[in-house]
Each structure stands twice: as C-alpha cells, then as structure tokens.
Amino acid sequence: GQQVMQIPQYQHVQEGEDFTTYCNSSTTLSNIQWYKQRPGGHPVFLIQLVKSGEVKKQKRLTFQFGEAKKNSSLHITATQTTDVGTYFCAGLGANDYKLSFGAGTTVTVRA
Amino acid sequence: ETGVTQTPRHLVMGMTNKKSLKCEQHLGHNAMYWYKQSAKKPLELMFVYNFKEQTENNSVPSRFSPECPNSSHLFLHLHTLQPEDSALYLCASSQDSLAGSYEQYFGPGTRLTVT
Numbered sequence: 001g002q003q004v005m006q007i008p009q010y011q012h013v014q015e016g017e018d019f020t021t022y023c024n025s026s027t028t029l030s031n032i033q034w035y036k037q038r039p040g041g042h043p044v045f046l047i048q049l050v051k052s053g054e055v056k057k058q059k060r061l062t063f064q065f066g067e068a069k070k071n072s073s074l075h076i077t078a079t080q081t082t083d084v085g086t087y088f089c090a091g092l093g094a095n096d097y098k099l100s101f102g103a104g105t106t107v108t109v110r111a
Numbered sequence: 112e113t114g115v116t117q118t119p120r121h122l123v124m125g126m127t128n129k130k131s132l133k134c135e136q137h138l139g140h141n142a143m144y145w146y147k148q149s150a151k152k153p154l155e156l157m158f159v160y161n162f163k164e165q166t167e168n169n170s171v172p173s174r175f176s177p178e179c180p181n182s183s184h185l186f187l188h189l190h191t192l193q194p195e196d197s198a199l200y201l202c203a204s205s206q207d208s209l210a211g212s213y214e215q216y217f218g219p220g221t222r223l224t225v226t
Contacts, residue, residue: 004153033214042201043154045214088154092212101154 004091006102013079014110021105023072023089030092032065032072037104038085046087069094081109114138115218117202123224124192132187132221134202142208143185144215145177148199160185161208192225199223 003026013019023032031050035043047056049065049072056063060083062075072089086104093100114137124130136143145157159167160179174196176188185202199220205213 031212042217042219043203043215044217048214090154099156101156103151103153 004089004100004102006089006105008105009103011105011107012110013083013107015079015081017079018075018077019079019107020073020075021087021107023074023091023102025070025091025100027070028094029069030094030097032092033090034063034072034074035088035090036085037088041085043088076107079107079109081111083107084109115202115204115216117200117218117221119221120219121222121224123226124189125226126192126194128192129188129190131189132200132202132223134185134187134218136183136185136202136204136216136218138204138216140204140206140216141182142205142213143179143182144203144205145175145185145187146201146203146217148201148220150198154201158187159208166208189223192223194225197223197225 005024007022011019031048033048034046036046037043047063052069053067054065060077064073076083086106088104089102091100116135118133142161144159147155147157156169157171158177163179174191178186199222201220202218203215205215207213
C-alpha cells in the first residue's frame with residue numbers, strides 16, 4: 001500500500017518567520033487533505049486539494065499539490081503563536097482509494 | 112465543537128476488562144470512522160461504516176469489535192486488550208464513506224490506558 005511521509009517531524013519557528021512542511025507519497029494520489037491538531041485537541045480539517053498543481057490559500061497558509069499528484073506542501077508565513085500544533089496530511093490513493101495519514105509535523109513557536 | 116461527541120474522554124482498564132467506547136455525530140453524516148492515534152505514529156484508520164454497514168476493516172485485531180446501530184452512533188467494544196493498545200481513539204464522521212473524498216469531522220477522542 002501507499003505510504004505518506006511528512007517532513008520535518010518537528011519545526012521550531014521564531015514568531016514572525018515563515019516555514020514549510022512537506023508531504024510525499026510513494027504512489028499517485030487522487031486528492032490530499034490537510035488537518036491541524038492543537039495540543040490536547042483533535043484533528044480539524046483545513047483544506048482539500050484535488051487538481052494537479054493546485055494552489056489554495058487561507059490567510060497566511062498556502063497549500064500546494066504537486067504536478068504529479070504525489071506530493072504536497074503547506075507554507076505558513078509570519079508564524080504566530082496560534083499556529084502551534086501538529087499538521088497532518090492525508091492522501092487518498094488514486095488506485096486503491098485508501099486514505100493514509102502522514103505522521104505529522106509538530107510546530108512550536110518561540111515568541 | 113465539531114458535532115461529534117465521544118464518551119468516555121478517559122478510560123483506564125485492565126487487560127481482562129470489557130469496556131465500550133461511544134461516538135455520536137449530530138451532523139447528519141452517513142459515514143463514521145474509528146482511528147487509533149499513538150505517540151509518534153501516523154493516525155491509523157481502524158474501521159469505516161457507511162449507512163451502518165462496515166466498509167473497511169484495516170486488519171484490526173479481534174479484541175476490537177465495532178458496532179454501528181445507526182448512522183449517528185458508533186461503538187468500539189474492547190476486551191482482553193494489551194498495554195500496547197493504549198492510545199487516543201478518535202471517532203470521525205463525513206458525508207460519505209469514500210474516506211478522503213470528504214472532509215472528516217473528528218470527535219475529541221477517548222484517551223485509553225491499558226494496565
């Protein structure tokens with residue numbers, strides 16, 4: 001089955017800086033979703049990308065789906081303390097329609 | 112509040128106990144899911160139900176037994192668990208069960224500790 005890898009596992013960011021987390025699949029994906037889980041909380045849906053090369057923005061968050069539909073990225077600009085948490089990607093396999101979550105990138109912010 | 116509730120929020124049980132986790136969704140969704148979240152591991156999809164029918168069982172040991180009496184309620188019956196089963200168990204729901212095609216709404220989870 002497919003594997004979805006996320007890097008980095010941990011991201012320590014100075015408040016106000018930008019960072020990017022990456023999601024890579026071993027197989028082609030039908031779509032990819034991103035979720036955010038605050039410390040002690042549960043995953044909350046952020047966005048879904050479906051089209052090759054798709055780019056979507058939510059305020060300071062920019063999500064991209066690769067041209068080959070095997071990778072995705074989440075870029076956060078001007079990081080704030082409210083961005084603390086773990087960001088997961090979840091890819092739906094194009095052939096087997098199995099949903100696989102990445103292990104997540106845990107973000108901490110230095111004020 | 113996402114419209115998905117789970118009880119209990121915390122559970123400590125011995126290896127010989129039998130307990131059940133409950134999930135209820137108030138969103139009118141047709142699909143419900145059980146996930147296991149262990150430290151430093153990806154979310155593991157355990158079971159998927161669509162219109163009360165189980166559509167996916169990802170090789171979960173038989174000591175975990177799901178039950179879905181209707182589209183709004185989902186249970187996970189636990190018996191003779193092992194310490195490595197200690198984890199956060201998350202319930203989720205979505206409009207339909209092609210997992211990944213629709214956004215999922217997660218409940219707050221049950222933190223399970225097996226002693």
